[in-house]
Amino acid sequence: xxxxxxxxxxxxxxxxxxxxxxxxxxxxxxxxxxQSFLQKVSSTASNLLSSTRARTHSVTSAVAGxxxxxxxxxxxxxxxxxxEADEDEELQVATKSEASSGSQEGVEPGVxxxxxxxxxxxxxxxxxxxxxxxxxxxxxxVIYRTLLTNYVFLILGFAxxxxxxWGSFFGRAGRLKNLHYLVVDGDGEVEKLPPVLGTVVTxxxxxxxxxxxxxxxxxxxxxxxxxxxxxNMTLEQYAQHQVYVQKxxxxxxxxxxxxxxxxxxxxxxNSSFSPSRELLAVYYETGSDYNKVANYVIPVTQLIALxxxxxxxxxxxxxxxxxxxxxxxxxxxMNNAPSLFTSLPSFKLVDNLPVKKAVYQxxxxxxxxxxxxxxxxxxxxxxxxxxxxxxxxxxARFVAVRMFLAQGAYFLLSLAYIVLNTAxxxxxxxxxxxxxxxxxxxxxxxxxxxIGSIMEALVLVCFIFKPACIGLVILFVAVTNLAPTxxxxxxxxxxxxxxxxxxxxxxxxxMNIAYFNSWKGDMGRYIGILVAWSVVSNLCMPFVMMYASxxxxxxxxxxxxxxxxxxxxxxxx
Numbered sequence: 139x140x141x142x143x144x145x146x147x148x149x150x151x152x153x154x155x156x157x158x159x160x161x162x163x164x165x166x167x168x169x170x171x172x173q174s175f176l177q178k179v180s181s182t183a184s185n186l187l188s189s190t191r192a193r194t195h196s197v198t199s200a201v202a203g204x205x206x207x208x209x210x211x212x213x214x215x216x217x218x219x220x221x222e223a224d225e226d227e228e229l230q231v232a233t234k235s236e237a238s239s240g241s242q243e244g245v246e247p248g249v250x251x252x253x254x255x256x257x258x259x260x261x262x263x264x265x266x267x268x269x270x271x272x273x274x275x276x277x278x279x280v281i282y283r284t285l286l287t288n289y290v291f292l293i294l295g296f297a298x299x300x301x302x303x304w305g306s307f308f309g310r311a312g313r314l315k316n317l318h319y320l321v322v323d324g325d326g327e328v329e330k331l332p333p334v335l336g337t338v339v340t341x342x343x344x345x346x347x348x349x350x351x352x353x354x355x356x357x358x359x360x361x362x363x364x365x366x367x368x369x370n371m372t373l374e375q376y377a378q379h380q381v382y383v384q385k386x387x388x389x390x391x392x393x394x395x396x397x398x399x400x401x402x403x404x405x406x407x408n409s410s411f412s413p414s415r416e417l418l419a420v421y422y423e424t425g426s427d428y429n430k431v432a433n434y435v436i437p438v439t440q441l442i443a444l445x446x447x448x449x450x451x452x453x454x455x456x457x458x459x460x461x462x463x464x465x466x467x468x469x470x471x472m473n474n475a476p477s478l479f480t481s482l483p484s485f486k487l488v489d490n491l492p493v494k495k496a497v498y499q500x501x502x503x504x505x506x507x508x509x510x511x512x513x514x515x516x517x518x519x520x521x522x523x524x525x526x527x528x529x530x531x532x533x534a535r536f537v538a539v540r541m542f543l544a545q546g547a548y549f550l551l552s553l554a555y556i557v558l559n560t561a562x563x564x565x566x567x568x569x570x571x572x573x574x575x576x577x578x579x580x581x582x583x584x585x586x587x588x589i590g591s592i593m594e595a596l597v598l599v600c601f602i603f604k605p606a607c608i609g610l611v612i613l614f615v616a617v618t619n620l621a622p623t624x625x626x627x628x629x630x631x632x633x634x635x636x637x638x639x640x641x642x643x644x645x646x647x648x649m650n651i652a653y654f655n656s657w658k659g660d661m662g663r664y665i666g667i668l669v670a671w672s673v674v675s676n677l678c679m680p681f682v683m684m685y686a687s688x689x690x691x692x693x694x695x696x697x698x699x700x701x702x703x704x705x706x707x708x709x710x711x
Contacts, residue, residue: 288606295610299617306625306634314351314438316628317430320380320389321356324373326363328398333359334458335396335417335483342449343390351438355386378421378490383657387435388422390442390485400483404459405467409475417483425491425654427647428502430626432493443485450482491654497562501555502649503624506642509555509582510616513590516547517597533687537680548590552582569655578652584668585645589615591675592641595682602689619643641671 267273321343325336336359343354357365366376377389393399396417403411420439424431456479460468471478520543528536556579560566566574593615600608622630622637623646630637637643644664650656 291604291607291610295607295613299610299613302614302617303621306621306630308631310625310629312350313629314434315349315353317352317387317434317438317626318385319352319354320377320386321354322362322373322377322389323357323359323392324362324394325392325396326359326394328395331398331401331462333395333397334455335400336392338449338453339390339392339418339446342446348442348445351442352387354390381421381423381490382426383659384426387431388420388439390420391418393417393419396483400459401462403475404463404471404478407467407470407474407478409477411475411478412481413478414481414484415486418485419488420485421488421490423491423654423656424489424493425650426656427626428493428498428650428654429624429646430629434626434629436487439485439487443487447482447484450484455482491656493654495564498564498653500562501559501564502646506620506623506646507616509585509645510589510593510619510642511612512551513548513586514593514597514612516544516551516590517594520544520547533684534680537683541676541679544590544594545587548586549583552579552586555579555582564653566652569652569658574652578649581645581648581652584665584672585641588641588668588671588675589619591672591679595675595679598682598686602686639667641668644668 269278321340323333323336323340325333325339327333340356340358342348343356348354362373362376366373369376369379371379373394374391377391380386381389393416400413400417402408403413420443422431422435422439424436459479463471523543524540527539531539556566556575559578560575566578568574570577593612596611596615597608600611618636619640619642622634622640623643625634627634627637627643644667647656648661648664648668651658651661
């Protein structure tokens with residue numbers, strides 16, 4: 139602090155006081171009313187102290203949100219120590235005391251205290267100026283540097299997140315061949331009648347022209363009978379079962395002895411029989427993987443059915459029957475059941491697990507994003523409670539209580555999730571009966587617990603190094619989980635196979651099981667992955683928090699070497 143002066147003329151005092159108050163002071167008034175002058179000096183000093191403390195407090199408040207992780211409430215050296223605050227108060231009292239004594243002794247010591255306060259406040263300027271002023275050159279440099287850094291982070295985060303999501307769609311049409319389909323030929327030879335329809339179907343699916351639409355496993359009649367017998371099933375049951383256990387996306391089935399059945403219908407002129415719906419079928423299950431089947435499997439099967447219809451018009455189907463039937467039979471068909479000739483065999487699309495309500499798209503698509511986001515919201519809403527607990531509990535107990543609070547929030551949010559779904563008439567009894575409510579509740583809880591723990595750890599790291607990146611981290615977690623879930627992994631580049639281990643992917647398939655009664659063979663694996671994520675991420679949280687506390691303490695120690703006035707000035711700038 140500057141040494142106090144021994145004397146000060148009235149004009150000099152007027153000049154210095156004017157520099158503080160922004161107005162001129164009449165020297166005659168000072169001489170005539172010294173007590174009033176000294177009171178004004180004391181008031182000016184107090185205002186300067188209040189202004190400095192206000193600026194210091196604003197900077198301290200800006201970083202006080204990190205107090206929870208350092209357990210001490212101090213960061214970046216901007217918090218005033220209690221001793222320093224006491225010194226400021228003592229200085230203010232001393233100034234008033236000197237002013238009072240000066241009025242009695244005929245001296246003007248109150249001004250010396252102002253010189254000392256000027257030293258404390260040196261470098262802190264409240265004067266406003268034009269943006270392009272030469273006085274703001276250094277300020278503009280800091281602004282440009284900050285903006286450039288922010289734009290780099292934004293562009294990188296923007297590019298990474300969108301590349302992950304958009305990349306899942308890249309080259310998708312060329313990967314339709316990664317979807318597998320089964321062709322079961324049940325058309326055998328009966329009474330020397332050749333299996334014409336079965337032969338046409340197997341040749342059609344063996345054509346290289348269908349390769350871009352998928353990989354087709356064609357079983358001829360002999361192979362189909364052997365496989366079905368080994369599984370103790372009929373041919374039709376075997377085809378449907380292979381789709382149910384999700385070994386194939388769909389199964390094309392030629393009805394048992396289809397050609398012989400067609401012959402009997404023609405011979406009896408059965409007008410109620412429809413060749414276009416009763417000889418061929420394709421089985422799939424929308425409920426097994428809603429996003430994949432609804433968006434890719436069904437369109438492919440419809441396209442193949444149309445192409446097969448074109449083939450049937452070129453194989454001379456009716457001409458074959460004209461050579462098999464006698465003239466009387468042909469005449470009866472033409473008179474009584476002409477549709478047997480005009481209607482060509484085609485594949486009937488059969489959905490064994492239909493999704494009858496479009497509202498199911500919400501929890502299985504966009505709803506998954508909200509699960510990710512709301513896990514972070516619980517952290518934000520409980521933050522004041524965490525701050526209070528951090529100031530009253532030991533670190534170990536605080537970590538335990540914090541984890542308990544987080545899991546409790548996930549428990550209630552997951553309950554709200556199933557209640558909301560039920561309010562929109564989503565049936566939860568398809569698989570587990572009325573216990574389905576509790577099952578879906580637990581599936582949602584495991585999902586939020588696994589994602590939320592990851593989110594908290596990453597957000598805590600962001601608080602330490604770059605708080606502005608918290609939004610990017612939330613978006614990154616959401617995109618990395620959703621990209622391989624909404625987009626079928628077989629249709630994505632190889633990179634996206636990481637999705638098999640992601641929480642949302644496994645939760646998505648658990649919801650398909652609970653709501654649509656799809657195959658439960660992989661349910662244990664799905665639950666195990668969610669539990670593993672939840673346990674591992676929660677076990678990592680104490681270490682992340684200890685690391686955060688260590689970093690905070692190092693920054694505090696480094697900032698302690700910086701004078702308080704300089705720290706406040708730097709923070710204000």
